[in-house]
Structures are given as structure tokens and as C-alpha cells.
Amino acid sequence: MAAIRLEKLTKEFPGGVVAVSEVDLTMPDGEFIALLGPSGCGKTTTMNMIAGLERPTAGEIWFDERPMSRVPVGDRNVGFVFQNYAIFTHMTVRENLSFGLRVRRPRPERSQIDERVARVAEVVGVSGMLDRKAGRLSVNDMQKVALGRSMIVEPAIFLLDEPFSNLDAAFRAYMRAELKRIQHEIGQTMVYVTHDQVEAMAMADRIAVMNLGVLQQFGSPLDIYDRPANTFVAGFVGSTRINILPAERLPVRAPAGRDPGTLSLAIRPEYTRIVPPDSPEATIGAKVNLVEPLGAKDVVHMSWEGHDVRTVGTPGARPRIGELVGLAFDPSRILFFDEATGTAVN
Amino acid sequence: MASIRLERVTKRFGAVTALDDVSVEIHDGEFFAVLGPPGAGKTTLLRTIVGLETPDAGDVYLGGERITDVFPGDRNIAIMFQNLALYPDKTVFGNLAFPLRQAKAPKAEIRRRVEETARTLHIEPLLGRKPAKLSGGERQRVALGRALVREPRALLLDEPLSALDALLRLEMRAELKRLQRDLGRTLVYVTHDQVEAMSMPDRVAVLREGVVQQVDTPEAVYHRPANRFVATVIGSPPMNFLPATVEASNGRLRARHASFAVEAAAGAAPARPLADGAPCFVGVRPEDVRIAETGIPATVYATEPLGGETVVDLALGERVIKALAPPTLSLRPDAAVRIELDPARVHLFDGAGDIVLSAAGERGVFTVRPA
Numbered sequence: 001m002a003a004i005r006l007e008k009l010t011k012e013f014p015g016g017v018v019a020v021s022e023v024d025l026t027m028p029d030g031e032f033i034a035l036l037g038p039s040g041c042g043k044t045t046t047m048n049m050i051a052g053l054e055r056p057t058a059g060e061i062w063f064d065e066r067p068m069s070r071v072p073v074g075d076r077n078v079g080f081v082f083q084n085y086a087i088f089t090h091m092t093v094r095e096n097l098s099f100g101l102r103v104r105r106p107r108p109e110r111s112q113i114d115e116r117v118a119r120v121a122e123v124v125g126v127s128g129m130l131d132r133k134a135g136r137l138s139v140n141d142m143q144k145v146a147l148g149r150s151m152i153v154e155p156a157i158f159l160l161d162e163p164f165s166n167l168d169a170a171f172r173a174y175m176r177a178e179l180k181r182i183q184h185e186i187g188q189t190m191v192y193v194t195h196d197q198v199e200a201m202a203m204a205d206r207i208a209v210m211n212l213g214v215l216q217q218f219g220s221p222l223d224i225y226d227r228p229a230n231t232f233v234a235g236f237v238g239s240t241r242i243n244i245l246p247a248e249r250l251p252v253r254a255p256a257g258r259d260p261g262t263l264s265l266a267i268r269p270e271y272t273r274i275v276p277p278d279s280p281e282a283t284i285g286a287k288v289n290l291v292e293p294l295g296a297k298d299v300v301h302m303s304w305e306g307h308d309v310r311t312v313g314t315p316g317a318r319p320r321i322g323e324l325v326g327l328a329f330d331p332s333r334i335l336f337f338d339e340a341t342g343t344a345v346n
Numbered sequence: 347m348a349s350i351r352l353e354r355v356t357k358r359f360g361a362v363t364a365l366d367d368v369s370v371e372i373h374d375g376e377f378f379a380v381l382g383p384p385g386a387g388k389t390t391l392l393r394t395i396v397g398l399e400t401p402d403a404g405d406v407y408l409g410g411e412r413i414t415d416v417f418p419g420d421r422n423i424a425i426m427f428q429n430l431a432l433y434p435d436k437t438v439f440g441n442l443a444f445p446l447r448q449a450k451a452p453k454a455e456i457r458r459r460v461e462e463t464a465r466t467l468h469i470e471p472l473l474g475r476k477p478a479k480l481s482g483g484e485r486q487r488v489a490l491g492r493a494l495v496r497e498p499r500a501l502l503l504d505e506p507l508s509a510l511d512a513l514l515r516l517e518m519r520a521e522l523k524r525l526q527r528d529l530g531r532t533l534v535y536v537t538h539d540q541v542e543a544m545s546m547p548d549r550v551a552v553l554r555e556g557v558v559q560q561v562d563t564p565e566a567v568y569h570r571p572a573n574r575f576v577a578t579v580i581g582s583p584p585m586n587f588l589p590a591t592v593e594a595s596n597g598r599l600r601a602r603h604a605s606f607a608v609e610a611a612a613g614a615a616p617a618r619p620l621a622d623g624a625p626c627f628v629g630v631r632p633e634d635v636r637i638a639e640t641g642i643p644a645t646v647y648a649t650e651p652l653g654g655e656t657v658v659d660l661a662l663g664e665r666v667i668k669a670l671a672p673p674t675l676s677l678r679p680d681a682a683v684r685i686e687l688d689p690a691r692v693h694l695f696d697g698a699g700d701i702v703l704s705a706a707g708e709r710g711v712f713t714v715r716p717a
Contacts (some may be wrong), residue, residue: 038511043450168383169540173583177659177666180648182564184679197512202650222673225653238653241516270654286459292545295568295581296633299545312654321527336651 002156002189003029004050008059011045019045021213022059027206029064032183034204035193038236041194042213044161051159052076063156069331071240079150081163087145089135093126096134096145116152121207123182140171143283147179151186158181158183165196178203197237201225209233216286227335231264231342234335238287240269240299247336251283253334254327255345263345264337269310271333274300274319275326282326284309288319348409348499348532349374350395355404357390357556361507364390366556371532372500373548377526379535381543381565381579382553388536391553392502395534396425408499423505426500427613428505430489431475438464438488439473445496446610450715466528485665490525500532507542519545525592540580544568544623552576569691569706574699577629586635586667587695594622599703601626601694602717604663606642607691616694616702625697632657635669637677641684642716646677660685687714 004027011020020042027033035043048054054071061068121127124144140313201221209216217229228234247263254260286302350372357365364387372378393399397418405414442460464470467487544564552559560572571577577585590601599610650657658669687711694702707710
């Protein structure tokens with residue numbers, strides 16, 4: 001087990017593309033860390049540098065007190081799971097799981113191998129299929145085997161690159177809880193790369209949000225959600241897009257010493273609610289454009305002075321399309337950002 | 347504009363039956379979605395409507411007229427695939443005008459129709475640009491415009507949003523729904539994304555391995571799913587299923603689980619009979635499982651904070667089920683809690699996974715008691 005520290009970590013590819021730019025980050029030992037961002041943000045390159053698959057052009061990677069950038073992949077003691085399940089389809093599940101131990105020199109005792117296989121199979125949920133050929137499994141079970149294979153050698157650090165993105169939604173939702181539970185039980189440092197904010201929020205102790213090679217924010221899921229560092233993070237996280245409006249035109253007091261004309265106001269849709277248009281609670285009056293029933297909740301799309309505004313509520317009485325409604329903002333949930341730079345203003 | 351009807355359509359490709367005795371009626375002017383996992387037969391269904399596939403059995407009707415043998419070009423149905431295939435060397439105007447020029451429409455007519463279509467789609471300022479200079483969302487609109495410019499009797503869309511990033515998808519969802527409402531045109535929309543199938547259409551057909559599982563409004567499908575498959579593909583996170591055993595004591599239907607029992611009211615009418623002692627499943631959606639002071643004992647397995655809400659994974663017997671809780675709730679793994687299942691939102695499925703009874707929002711259909 002190890003803590004990972006990235007120090008001014010930079011990767012510039014030939015041709016001048018800076019994939020990762022001066023990333024400073026400390027991932028505490030035993031935590032579940034997500035690297036989150038859109039495609040091209042540098043998250044996979046960052047992970048590849050931690051793994052040793054890419055060499056940084058500047059900066060350093062530390063595992064505890066040890067600098068790693070010159071240590072070859074095989075000596076880093078990291079385990080990987082990728083999107084494409086790396087398993088031997090002609091071997092049984094048992095053979096796949098035990099592989100990493102059987103190739104070790106000196107080779108562990110047979111009884112020791114069996115014991116570890118049984119335990120790992122239990123943890124990843126493939127105990128009932130140990131003697132089946134891996135190639136005959138469902139894709140969901142194959143990915144569990146891939147996970148078990150890298151776990152069994154007890155790497156100091158676990159790296160997962162979008163391991164579930166090819167699998168169906170129901171299984172992904174199931175594996176979110178399973179993986180979180182596995183990490184809780186084995187207590188190893190886990191770094192999980194994803195572009196799916198729901199996965200990152202659901203599983204990670206801390207999330208590093210990246211964009212264009214630059215670290216935008218590093219914090220707990222609720223930190224990132226409730227106190228985003230800038231408008232990029234605010235917009236990237238959340239399943240219904242956050243509302244961002246010009247602060248100047250809203251009846252809301254701006255932070256002390258700031259000209260509201262230089263600020264954007266942001267509020268998440270679930271912290272707003274529909275009220276009668278003439279209600280004293282109404283922060284704005286908006287026109288309803290569309291109601292999206294999603295089953296557990298409704299998303300209502302509205303417009304206010306040329307801006308799109310959204311609210312989320314439990315299904316109930318629905319406003320009509322074209323209806324004028326009031327929208328009340330929860331004052332404790334209002335965020336401000338500098339309109340020019342996008343940075344949070346407190 | 348026209349209605350579309352598939353009557354007992356079967357389509358095979360070698361040993362694979364892509365569509366198996368499919369009967370569906372799509373109303374004139376309706377926004378109709380077809381939802382299913384990859385390989386369910388969704389695209390074959392579209393291709394059969396437009397005429398790119400000929401059914402092995404059954405018939406296709408457009409506006410009440412049988413079109414099974416009508417040449418695709420003569421059906422006047424537009425189709426847009428996931429891959430947009432705009433002409434890169436033509437401007438937006440040229441792309442929109444292309445189908446009309448092919449049809450040898452007069453020049454003034456072409457100009458009028460292109461401008462009108464561009465107006466509806468809010469792409470007038472882009473008419474002089476080449477596709478390479480457009481954003482993903484703009485290209486999407488142009489492709490849609492090209493499908494619409496001939497004023498087709500129906501428009502078919504095959505996963506049109508799946509290539510877009512998450513934020514743009516969100517915007518285009520709202521945009522497409524507005525557009526369909528404004529145009530009032532029959533729209534058939536194929537998707538594997540349950541959010542799209544829930545949020546946009548008037549009605550949705552759920553397809554599995556070429557067989558129609560259910561056709562209804564999204565809300566009816568959500569609250570009264572025909573079987574476990576439908577209940578799983580609609581809703582996120584999906585419905586929880588708890589294995590139980592049927593007890594048909596004193597004429598009342600009861601499902602017993604180690605931790606609780608669900609009993610149907612005397613007047614409830616199950617869709618199919620259940621034998622005493624038969625296996626069954628109690629289904630309940632995550633938002634209908636509530637962490638409470640009293641109720642069924644469970645253990646916290648994991649928690650997933652999503653910001654606006656938290657998913658709590660709970661171990662209940664051998665199974666882990668998901669509950670939705672407010673974000674303010676903080677629970678440690680392995681903590682002992684109590685849960686309540688909302689009796690107005692409980693479903694009962696037979697051992698094969700077919701629906702027996704859904705409360706569908708009604709109080710008094712079921713009572714739930716801890717064991």
C-alpha cells in the first residue's frame with residue numbers, strides 16, 4: 001500500500017501537445033481516487049505515468065517517499081484493469097485468477113495459491129464459476145475475473161481505466177457498489193479513471209477533476225458538487241446541468257466588495273423550486289418550455305430573459321408548456337463565479 | 347404526416363430472428379421511441395419501416411396503406427442514422443438543398459423550403475458554412491434539417507444523440523422534443539438510453555431479442571412494467587428485485603421474504619395465478635425504499651453520494667438493494683438500519699419474471715410488514 005504524490009507532473013508529446021500540465025496532487029494511502037474529465041483532458045495520460053507506461057517530461061511521481069519516474073513498470077507493484085478485459089479465454093476462471101501467483105519466483109505453495117484464489121473469487125463474486133472456461137462467461141463476469149486477476153498479486157496501488165464503460169447500465173450501477181465495497185475491504189489505494197461523473201461521485205473518496213491537461217479541483221465528491229472551484233467543474237458534475245446566470249440582473253446580494261456586473265450566479269436545479277409567479281419567494285419569473293418526466297423525478301426546462309433555466313422536482317402537479325411560473329432559489333445554495341475567468345468567488 | 351403500422355412482422359437473418367412477430371401501431375403525429383439493448387432488433391425495425399429491409403412475414407402500413415412492397419424512395423419516409431454523413435464540400439445550404447435538387451424541385455421552391463427548415467431548426471446563420479466549421483450540435487441539426495426538408499410523412503431517427511457528449515445530449519433532448527411538437531410530424535426514435543426513452547416520447551416500445559415486451563407511455567412503463575426486463579431497462583438505478591415465496595393463505599396473495607412479507611388486498615386482481623410455495627420476486631425502485639426509524643432490518647453495504655441525492659446500498663439477506671436518500675444523510679458501511687418499502691410502489695413478479703401485480707401509485711393494493 002502506498003500514498004501517491006504527483007509533483008508538477010507534466011507530459012508533453014512530440015509536436016508540442018501538452019497532455020498533462022504541472023499537476024500537483026497527493027492521493028492518501030488507502031483512498032479511492034477518481035480522475036474525472038472529458039476525453040482529452042489528460043486523465044489517462046496521468047494514469048499511464050503513475051503506472052509507468054508513459055514517462056513524464058517534467059515533474060515527479062512519488063509512491064510514499066520513493067521517486068518513481070525512472071522505475072520500470074514491472075517494478076512499481078501496480079495492478080491494472082482496463083476497459084478491455086485482459087483475461088485468458090482458454091483458461092478456467094481459477095487458472096486466470098491464479099496466474100499472477102503461479103508465474104512468481106519463488107512460486108508460492110499450492111495451498112497458499114488455492115486459499116488466495118478462493119478469497120479473491122469471493123470478493124469479486126465469481127466463486128460459483130471457478131472451473132468454467134473464462135471465454136464462456138458473460139462480459140460482466142469476465143470483467144470481474146479481470147479485476148480478481150489484478151487483485152490477487154496484492155499490488156501496492158490499483159489503477160482502473162474506465163473498466164466498466166463497455167458494460168450495460170444495470171451492471172455498471174451494480175458494480176459501483178461492489179467496487180466501493182471491495183476497496184473498503186482490501187484498503188488499497190485505488191485510482192479510477194472515468195469520464196462519467198456519476199461513477200466518480202458514487203465511488204471515490206476524492207475526485208481530481210481535469211480539463212485540457214490541467215487539474216481543476218481535487219476534493220471529496222460533495223466538495224466538488226457543492227463548492228465547485230470554477231464553472232467548468234460546476235458544469236461537468238451533476239446529472240442535470242447547473243443554472244448559470246448573470247448576477248447583476250437577479251435580486252440577490254453579491255459577495256461583499258464585488259460588482260455584480262462582473263459575476264455569474266450559479267445554482268443547481270435541485271436547489272430551485274417552482275412557486276406561483278407572484279409569490280414573494282420567487283427569485284425569477286420564467287416561462288416553461290418543456291417538462292421531461294424521468295420517472296423518479298421531473299426536469300422542467302424554462303427560459304428567463306433569454307437564458308435556459310432548469311429545475312428538478314418530484315413528479316406531481318406539472319406546469320403547462322408556455323405557463324409563466326416563479327422559480328425560488330435556495331439562498332444558502334447560491335454560488336458566484338467571476339464572469340471573465342470562471343473562478344469561484346466567495 | 348401519417349400513422350405507421352407493423353402487423354405481425356418477422357425478419358430473419360440466417361439463424362437470427364431480428365424481429366419476431368412484431369405488431370406495433372404508431373399514431374399520426376406521435377413521438378414514438380423504441381428502446382432496447384444492442385441486438386434487440388431496433389435498427390431492423392426502422393429499416394423495415396423505411397423499406398431497406400423486406401419482412402419475411404407480415405406487413406407495413408403507412409397512413410393505412412400497405413407499403414410492404416413499395417420501393418423505399420417512394421415511401422417518403424426520412425431516416426437519419428447515428429453517423430450523420432453530411433457532404434463535407436457542400437455548405438449547410440447545399441446539404442439541405444441536396445434532396446430537393448435530387449428531386450428536381452424548382453429553384454425558388456428549393457430556396458423557400460431550405461430557409462423555412464433552417465428557421466425551424468435555428469440554423470439560419472449557418473447556411474453559408476461548411477460542416478467542418480460546425481459544432482457537434484450544429485451538425486446534428488443540419489442532418490435533421492436534411493431529413494426534414496422534403497417534408498417526409500414520417501421521420502425515423504437511429505440513436506441520433508449517442509455520438510454527442512453528455513452536456514450536448516442533454517440540450518439536444520430538450521431541443522428534439524420541442525421540434526417534434528412544433529412540427530407535429532410522426533417521429534420514430536430508436537435508442538438504448540432509458541433517459542431518452544423516458545423523457546422525450548409520447549409512447550415507447552421496449553424490445554428484447556426481436557420481441558416487443560411492452561408498448562405504453564413512458565410513465566406507464568415505469569410504474570406498471572410488464573416484466574423484470576422492462577423494469578430493469580427503464581429507471582436508473584434499476585429496480586430492485588427480492589426473491590420471495592408465494593403463500594396463498596386464506597385466499598389472499600402473499601409473498602414472503604426472510605425479512606418481510608408483502609400481502610395483496612382482497613380485491614386485488616393479479617394478472618396471472620401464483621401457486622402456493624412458488625418462487626416470486628418483489629420489485630421496488632430505489633426511490634421507493636426509505637431509510638426509516640422502524641421497519642425491515644438491513645445493513646449498509648456502501649454509500650454513493652451523487653450530489654443531489656445519495657444512493658445507499660443495503661444488504662438484505664443475500665441481496666444488495668439500492669435506496670435513494672437525501673444527500674444530507676450520512677451512513678457508515680456495516681451500520682444497521684431499518685427500511686420501509688413504499689406499499690403504493692411495490693410490484694410482484696412471478697418466478698419467470700412476468701408481472702403479477704403492480705401497486706402503480708395506489709394505496710391499499712399491498713401491505714408490507716417486517717417479518
